[in-house]
Amino acid sequence: MSSPSLTLPSPAPAAARKRRVLEILGALAIAGTYIYLVLNQPADITGGPGSASALIALSGFLVGAILLVVAVLPTLPTSTMVLIPVALVLNIVLGQFVGSTLVPFYLDAIGTVLIAVLAGPAAGAATGALSSIVWSFFNPTVLPFAAGAALIGCLAGLAARYGLFRRFYLAPVAGFLTGIIGGVVSAPVAAFVFGGTSGVATGAIVSAFRSMGDTLLAAITKQALISDPMDKAIVFAAVAVLVYALPRRASLQFPFVRRHRVLAGKAPEQGS
Amino acid sequence: MHPSTALSAGIRSFTFHEEDSPVLRDVDLSFAPGTLTVILGGSGSGKSTLGRLLAGWLSPGTRGSLHGHLELAGTRLHFNGSADDPRINPAQWGVQVGFVPQDASSALSTVRATVAEELAFGLENAGVDRAAMKAAVKRTADLLGLNRLLDRHPGTLSGGQLRRLAIGCAVIAEPAVLVLDEPLASLDAAGTDELAFLLRRLLAGGTAVVVLSQAIDGALLEADWWIVLDGGTVTASGTPEDLHAAPECLPAAIRRPGPEPKSRMPARGSATWGAQAAAEPILELRGVAFGYHGNPGRGRKAKAATRGASGHELNTVLLGIDLVLLPGEIVAVTGANGAGKSTLLRHLNGLLRPTSGSVLLNGKDIARVPVGEVAASVGLLFQNPRDQLFERTAAREVRFGLDRRFGADEAADRTAAALAAVGLAEAAHGHPAELPASGQRLLALATVLARRPAVLALDEPTVALDGNGLAVLDTAVRSAAAAGAAVVLVTHDVPYARSVADRLLALDGGRLLGN
Amino acid sequence: MxxxxxxxxxxxxxxxxxxxxxxxxxxxxxxxxxxxxxxxxxxxxxxxxxxxxxxxxxxxxxxxxxxxxxxxxxxxxxxxxxxxxxxxxxxxxxxxxxxxxxxxxxxxxxxxxxxxxxxLVAALPAKGIQGRVAFVLASTLTLMPAAASRLQRIRQAQEARGLVIRRGLLHRMAAFRLQAVPLVSALVEEAGTRGSALDARGFGSTGPRTSYREVPDRPLERLLxxxxxxxxxxxxxxxxxxxxx
Structure with a gap:
């Protein structure tokens, strides 16, 4: 019969358990850091820059993101691995472009969400984190947002898994909700690591809240609640347009798309 | 049939996921060491799918379901489309069967900085030690004539060099079988000769070579065996002499060598010629020169435009081009790969602006007219149709932008007429990306035809077209000319140019030469 | 040095x-x-x-x-x-x-x-997690200029088809779709071919790896x-x- 070298053995379950543990640890690191920062924030901001909070935000979120990458990356098939650089190119090219304009949006997650829809939440999370890591090669300020980007990828994958990309109008709704969660989680990074936001337009919104006497974290969280949900709604809608424009053979090569019937049978009608 | 076989397949059916009809059915093949087998088939006949399946690039199970068997190096794997089918180990399969896809650049790793490292990529992954890798890289570079390019970045290679590199990556592990998908497409005469020489050396070394092609080229006449694929199944097979003796076995979709017997359009009588002599020129190029030194912004654009040119150090592409286009005439410009044909074509609608000289449309200089406006009169068809297509159905694609210019009724008429002219009326509601390569080119042609431009400019129109597509193109070009349009086509395909053109010009060293 | x-x-x-x-x-x-x-x-x-x-x-x-x-x-x-x-x-x-x-x-x-x-890519071990991160970094850096020049070609091809991008947010968004759809579908399709090519060249194999490029390392630097x-x-x-x- 068949010689073993030409065929692959069935995948072993033991390795999967170890990876699941790493995933949970990563998620715990991110959640724990967030809770600690929110509980401890008031005393901190006036204590001057470089305070312990910046270090805790940085290390907690980074460790969490790295654990997620370590857990997920080795499990991805080559067909997903080669798509990650494509996603990163889309993220960086669009993000760099929009960040330089005076629009209070980022649009730096189109590639991440695209992967999440095609390959699932785990791949989406890893792509989000890697996107921040690789982008920091040109712009080190995005590195601390790796955990937030991973969360967006994971939530987008879950939205796809539960059929929110089957109807064109549901995608922006899912994006809006994802944006709320993502914005709230990323706000402490902006507040404690940067002491503000990295764009002028978003900075103006924060200033408005600060002038009403909000704490820095509250002001940035409110700004995030204004920008992020709209931003992610636009991103999810754009990704829905893109995945339905892909030839079916291309999208159906991904087992995640087939198994969970991510896309509707036929492209839904949408305004052009 | 053969004393021994390196690879054989018995495919009862192969169906992509969620598709109703199989792409391949009842295909039985075997390939012996040291033989050249050519699988001939038109666009959409299933030959690329077959090639990928044989090479382990299309894993049964993950991409679709296979019923039948594959046999490699004495190991036979049986598939019946169920979950417990064997799963092919692509790395081990790849050691024994090399594959070179049609688009060679997409086979490269994108993570290696030199040609030598790119060649070694597969060996690195197999854990081969450095001394053995160096020896293998040297041997492969000698075989493919890549010696002088070993330290170059793969991104700087020309189309022909990229294809040789992709072949090198496929053969460095010395596979028993090498499968090449359309290796001759878009190669000029010199490139074809180099490739034929390379194939002879591989065959002499005992490799079983399989070439997938939609055109019968001189180099393929040396094959031991021809197999004709039509509609996903084998319709004929035999030696080249056998099949030549029975031309009815070769479907029209397979392109024949040399100038084909063409039905000249009846409209092209002497009356047209007489009318032409009196007509005003539509488009005129006066002393157009183009180079891109000293201006980085334009340089990048021009580099993208002349992909396939021999390198970035080249800075003068066109030197004083004069060309007058009259209504109703067909002009063909030929030249070797990298001669600047595409650069010349991009001057006709203002995508590139001459460094000196001028381009006149209906007697007016287009120097200050935006490309989008010139495009109403000059329709330009690019080499890669996918860059131009973005809609969900072929009909929407052709109709795009027509409503605003002509109103809904005329837009619908023009759309239907253009689709019918390229033979895609039945595919009107299909997804453009799901058309076979030939169909995509024709759809892109339809988007240009629907606007009925006064000048039709075509960049390498014959590439990727199968025999049927070529016949459609031919008719479309002739009827556009008969309706009064001037047609310019640039191509490396001299026989085709000769068969279709009223005037044949050659671009060489930056100048246009009449024949 | x-x-x-x-x-x-x-x-x-x-x-x-x-x-x-x-x-x-x-x-x-x-x-x-x-x-x-x-x-x-x-x-x-x-x-x-x-x-x-x-x-x-x-x-x-x-x-x-x-x-x-x-x-x-x-x-x-x-x-x-x-x-x-x-x-x-x-x-x-x-x-x-x-x-x-x-x-x-x-x-x-x-x-x-x-x-x-x-x-840098050669210095990271090719196997396992670091190798994969190195792959993503290097491949992204290679693809970025390639994607930019492809976008340029798409723009040219569409202009040549007579598409003029007009001012205004809605027109810009429509233009985004016209350019992003061919770009993304071409990149995804190419990635599909590249995936098969890399698999065939052993990218997914789990055995030991070697490196063609030599990156000299000194004990002093390791200590540092x-x-x-x-x-x-x-x-x-x-x-x-x-x-x-």
Missing amino acids: RLHPLTSLAVAGSTAVITTAAASWPLSLAVIAAAVGLSALGGTLRPLLPAAAAVLVPLCLSLLVLHGLFFPEGVSVLAQWGPARVTTEGLSFALQRAAQLSAAVLALLVFSFSVNVPD RTFLLLAAVVAVAARLWQAGG
Whole structure:
């Protein structure tokens, strides 16, 4: 019969358990850091820059993101691995472009969400984190947002898994909700690591809240609640347009798309 | 049939996921060491799918379901489309069967900085030690004539060099079988000769070579065996002499060598010629020169435009081009790969602006007219149709932008007429990306035809077209000319140019030469 | 003498971490000066400065506007226009934070602009997680100019089809679809072929790997890397301990 070298053995379950543990640890690191920062924030901001909070935000979120990458990356098939650089190119090219304009949006997650829809939440999370890591090669300020980007990828994958990309109008709704969660989680990074936001337009919104006497974290969280949900709604809608424009053979090569019937049978009608 | 076989397949059916009809059915093949087998088939006949399946690039199970068997190096794997089918180990399969896809650049790793490292990529992954890798890289570079390019970045290679590199990556592990998908497409005469020489050396070394092609080229006449694929199944097979003796076995979709017997359009009588002599020129190029030194912004654009040119150090592409286009005439410009044909074509609608000289449309200089406006009169068809297509159905694609210019009724008429002219009326509601390569080119042609431009400019129109597509193109070009349009086509395909053109010009060293 | 890419990464990374942990105004300025000096010495100042400016100018401007004008916690008011109050505390917070962030960003950018990416990729073990991260980094850097030139070609091809992009948000969004659809579908399709090609060339195999490119490493550098890593950890721990105690 068949010689073993030409065929692959069935995948072993033991390795999967170890990876699941790493995933949970990563998620715990991110959640724990967030809770600690929110509980401890008031005393901190006036204590001057470089305070312990910046270090805790940085290390907690980074460790969490790295654990997620370590857990997920080795499990991805080559067909997903080669798509990650494509996603990163889309993220960086669009993000760099929009960040330089005076629009209070980022649009730096189109590639991440695209992967999440095609390959699932785990791949989406890893792509989000890697996107921040690789982008920091040109712009080190995005590195601390790796955990937030991973969360967006994971939530987008879950939205796809539960059929929110089957109807064109549901995608922006899912994006809006994802944006709320993502914005709230990323706000402490902006507040404690940067002491503000990295764009002028978003900075103006924060200033408005600060002038009403909000704490820095509250002001940035409110700004995030204004920008992020709209931003992610636009991103999810754009990704829905893109995945339905892909030839079916291309999208159906991904087992995640087939198994969970991510896309509707036929492209839904949408305004052009 | 053969004393021994390196690879054989018995495919009862192969169906992509969620598709109703199989792409391949009842295909039985075997390939012996040291033989050249050519699988001939038109666009959409299933030959690329077959090639990928044989090479382990299309894993049964993950991409679709296979019923039948594959046999490699004495190991036979049986598939019946169920979950417990064997799963092919692509790395081990790849050691024994090399594959070179049609688009060679997409086979490269994108993570290696030199040609030598790119060649070694597969060996690195197999854990081969450095001394053995160096020896293998040297041997492969000698075989493919890549010696002088070993330290170059793969991104700087020309189309022909990229294809040789992709072949090198496929053969460095010395596979028993090498499968090449359309290796001759878009190669000029010199490139074809180099490739034929390379194939002879591989065959002499005992490799079983399989070439997938939609055109019968001189180099393929040396094959031991021809197999004709039509509609996903084998319709004929035999030696080249056998099949030549029975031309009815070769479907029209397979392109024949040399100038084909063409039905000249009846409209092209002497009356047209007489009318032409009196007509005003539509488009005129006066002393157009183009180079891109000293201006980085334009340089990048021009580099993208002349992909396939021999390198970035080249800075003068066109030197004083004069060309007058009259209504109703067909002009063909030929030249070797990298001669600047595409650069010349991009001057006709203002995508590139001459460094000196001028381009006149209906007697007016287009120097200050935006490309989008010139495009109403000059329709330009690019080499890669996918860059131009973005809609969900072929009909929407052709109709795009027509409503605003002509109103809904005329837009619908023009759309239907253009689709019918390229033979895609039945595919009107299909997804453009799901058309076979030939169909995509024709759809892109339809988007240009629907606007009925006064000048039709075509960049390498014959590439990727199968025999049927070529016949459609031919008719479309002739009827556009008969309706009064001037047609310019640039191509490396001299026989085709000769068969279709009223005037044949050659671009060489930056100048246009009449024949 | 050329440093091993991992050594320069360790230098840049630990500098960024220590500057953040120390939060000392003179140290931040010293790091900024050293980074600019090093980059000038290495001849990478020309590409580095615009990249750094693109990141740092909006960031610092945003900080100055935000804290310079609105810092409710501030007490010593220098000037006041309506709700906006310029306070000493706000200004010093903004300046200190700007200096500290600029130091960290410049330290890391000096690394990215001086490192030889192929050497870095070869220095990371090809197997397992690090190899995959290296693949993503290198492939992204290769694809970026390729995607940009493809986008350029798509624009040309569409202009040649007579498509004119008009002003206005809706038109821009329509234009985004026209250009993004061919770009993304071509990139995804190409990635599909590349995936098969890489699989066939053993990208997914789990056995040992070797490297064709030689990246010389010295024992001294290995020692230096360990030391830098430890120093960064100590700096962070010291700061946290100080805050906790």
